[in-house]
Amino acid sequence: MKEPVGKIFSITQENTPVPGCTISSQEFQENGYAFSYFSMAAHTDISAESYAYPKWLHVVAGTLTIYTPDGILQILQAGDSILTPRHIPIGMKADIDTIYSELTLQEESTMNDIIKEGNVFQLANLVPYQDGKIINMDIISDPKLKFVVMSLAAGTGLSEHAAPGEALVFALDGTATITYEGTPLTIHKGETIKFAAGARHAVQADDNFKMALLLTLK
8 A cells, every 4th residue: 555654645635537528547457456546537538348347436536427338327426435336337427526435346246235336325325323332243254354444432443453454444524543653643533544464553432433454464
């Protein structure tokens, strides 16, 4: 992964659209997976292509229209996600400045049954809050990659631990204190932080907090 470790950053601020252009920035490509950020200026378009594997798209800012040769498939707003259908040409267009992330999966990737290809969903709505509890849902669980959504009720937390691979944490709702290698950092909704493999970290929910975790495994 290319982002610096242990630093909170904003995907929106680091991927400002350029008028008339579409820009992509690949964060990583390994073990058959790829994760990238895209910024599409208003009135730009990515032509339709079909793949044997699905892609997970998540809109960070703006509005993304997903279309097929038969017409509009879905319109995604900020916070929306979609798992693209396989073997159908899919294109993207933006009527306003739009930023989204794209995770390319494998044909045999194991997805949670609640996620259906072609349907729009919000990551933050996949798990509820429950007082005093932490709720975890595996969205993707492959041997070399995991994608997880979690809710942490205010006052709960994850004690210090280390993951076996590099990870990106996306704050979906609320505020939390992430202690990374002994340094406390405050993360807010819309912000992201990268963990190095084996780095010590802990999470404490300052108020109700939801996050998504993308973990690569060796």
